[in-house]
Amino acid sequence: MTKNEIKHIQSLADKKIRSQENVFIVEGIKLLAELLTSNFIIQKVYTTDDAWIENNPLIPSELIAEFEMKKISQLKTASPYFAIVTAPIKLDKLPFQERALILDGIQDPGNLGTIIRIADWFGIAHIIASNDTADCYNSKVIQATMGGIFRINIHYVDLLDYLPNVKIPILGALLHGENINKITKITDAQLIIGNESKGIRSAIQPFIQKAITIPQYGKAESLNAAVATGILVAQIFTYPEVH
Amino acid sequence: MTKNEIKHIQSLADKKIRSQENVFIVEGIKLLAELLTSNFIIQKVYTTDDAWIENNPLIPSELIAEFEMKKISQLKTASPYFAIVTAPIKLDKLPFQERALILDGIQDPGNLGTIIRIADWFGIAHIIASNDTADCYNSKVIQATMGGIFRINIHYVDLLDYLPNVKIPILGALLHGENINKITKITDAQLIIGNESKGIRSAIQPFIQKAITIPQYGKAESLNAAVATGILVAQIFTYPEVH
Numbered sequence: 196m197t198k199n200e201i202k203h204i205q206s207l208a209d210k211k212i213r214s215q216e217n218v219f220i221v222e223g224i225k226l227l228a229e230l231l232t233s234n235f236i237i238q239k240v241y242t243t244d245d246a247w248i249e250n251n252p253l254i255p256s257e258l259i260a261e262f263e264m265k266k267i268s269q270l271k272t273a274s275p276y277f278a279i280v281t282a283p284i285k286l287d288k289l290p291f292q293e294r295a296l297i298l299d300g301i302q303d304p305g306n307l308g309t310i311i312r313i314a315d316w317f318g319i320a321h322i323i324a325s326n327d328t329a330d331c332y333n334s335k336v337i338q339a340t341m342g343g344i345f346r347i348n349i350h351y352v353d354l355l356d357y358l359p360n361v362k363i364p365i366l367g368a369l370l371h372g373e374n375i376n377k378i379t380k381i382t383d384a385q386l387i388i389g390n391e392s393k394g395i396r397s398a399i400q401p402f403i404q405k406a407i408t409i410p411q412y413g414k415a416e417s418l419n420a421a422v423a424t425g426i427l428v429a430q431i432f433t434y435p436e437v438h
Numbered sequence: 439m440t441k442n443e444i445k446h447i448q449s450l451a452d453k454k455i456r457s458q459e460n461v462f463i464v465e466g467i468k469l470l471a472e473l474l475t476s477n478f479i480i481q482k483v484y485t486t487d488d489a490w491i492e493n494n495p496l497i498p499s500e501l502i503a504e505f506e507m508k509k510i511s512q513l514k515t516a517s518p519y520f521a522i523v524t525a526p527i528k529l530d531k532l533p534f535q536e537r538a539l540i541l542d543g544i545q546d547p548g549n550l551g552t553i554i555r556i557a558d559w560f561g562i563a564h565i566i567a568s569n570d571t572a573d574c575y576n577s578k579v580i581q582a583t584m585g586g587i588f589r590i591n592i593h594y595v596d597l598l599d600y601l602p603n604v605k606i607p608i609l610g611a612l613l614h615g616e617n618i619n620k621i622t623k624i625t626d627a628q629l630i631i632g633n634e635s636k637g638i639r640s641a642i643q644p645f646i647q648k649a650i651t652i653p654q655y656g657k658a659e660s661l662n663a664a665v666a667t668g669i670l671v672a673q674i675f676t677y678p679e680v681h
Contacts, residue, residue, distance in 0.1 A: 318656035413561035422668035
């Protein structure tokens with residue numbers, strides 16, 4: 196690899212440059228395997244594994260040295276696989292009538308990735324994120340999704356424009372809402388999750404039609420945002436019969 | 439601070455040295471505030487804030503420079519407060535008859551801290567951890583507990599010695615257990631959570647009296663371990679009436 200090539204790939208750690216070039220980066224064999232089963236377009240795979248090159252003649256790939264991989268990897272421990280992937284085209288059509296999670300300013304990449312993984316487990320196809328939510332193509336987010344990034348539709352919007360158009364009930368996780376153990380499970384709804392420390396912004400709160408709360412029985416001040424999302428998603432929505 | 443003092447404090451990032459000296463480290467104003475309301479013994483606070491020194495004459499404290507704080511801090515962004523705290527004496531008495539979470543090899547410090555925070559929210563006083571579970575006094579764990587580290591009793595044990603003595607039902611999170619939406623909520627039980635990628639070890643599985651499962655409706659292979667713990671704890675235990 197040339198110095199300029201390495202420098203350019205390193206610059207993709209920056210959100211601005213990623214979105215200018217409309218790409219994101221996928222590292223590690225597990226995520227790469229999930230990527231191959233998706234409809235995403237791989238621009239190029241850099242790998243230290245020559246068997247990969249042989250076994251995947253149709254994917255544009257380049258064999259590189261381990262010291263080069265260490266330079267371009269965004270992981271603490273570089274993996275043998277590093278792919279540059281085209282980011283999906285933003286659809287104009289927003290899911291105003293479908294079950295969705297709405298994120299109001301989630302900041303921690305690990306939390307965002309874990310929430311995408313929760314949506315992927317429970318079959319919630321859409322996440323609506325306020326424009327100041329962490330970037331879903333940040334490498335920590337992608338790692339934490341465990342492949343969910345390839346299956347869940349993530350829409351960045353101005354929530355003040357989006358929310359008035361939602362055609363199904365809007366629930367919101369607040370501190371003094373209805374106890375989730377007592378509410379009737381709901382089929383079609385969108386659920387707002389707030390920022391890790393500030394919760395749901397006051398400008399957004401008037402759009403909440405039903406405030407809900409996970410009751411606290413111990414002494415913690417709050418739950419982690421992704422854990423709270425998991426508990427709410429498991430408890431408030433109806434699901435088809437299984438087992 | 440002398441060079442040796444800095445070197446010594448830096449060495450406390452190592453679990454072995456921490457446990458030889460029977461101490462752990464607490465950083466940041468929020469955690470320090472929680473620490474002050476606990477029964478833990480503060481050996482010394484290093485701070486860059488001279489108001490702290492004035493306002494806390496009874497706590498052994500030392501004013502240090504910002505460049506010194508940067509050297510000793512284990513955080514990405516150093517805070518003005520760094521405390522060395524005595525680790526609690528291990529009690530011989532284990533909670534064989536009380537509600538508890540049992541962790542079989544949780545590896546990720548963030549997950550362990552988040553699970554301690556979940557226990558702290560739901561009022562589960564005890565966590566039993568296999569000896570190969572992450573160290574609860576790792577700085578990432580402490581940060582993720584958000585203060586729960588000062589309130590939850592964490593016991594490291596050999597699970598094969600511990601489990602035969604448990605006097606209440608033992609539940610375990612497995613892939614093909616009973617659907618948690620269909621089980622009767624339980625008052626006294628201990629719940630086993632397995633390792634992030636391997637789940638509950640096969641040697642431990644025979645102690646599970648009831649296997650339980652969070653049904654999957656989407657395509658994710660698994661849920662994050664802390665999220666799964668939160669969903670299970672919220673759904674399987676009985677709680678007093680609130681709201």
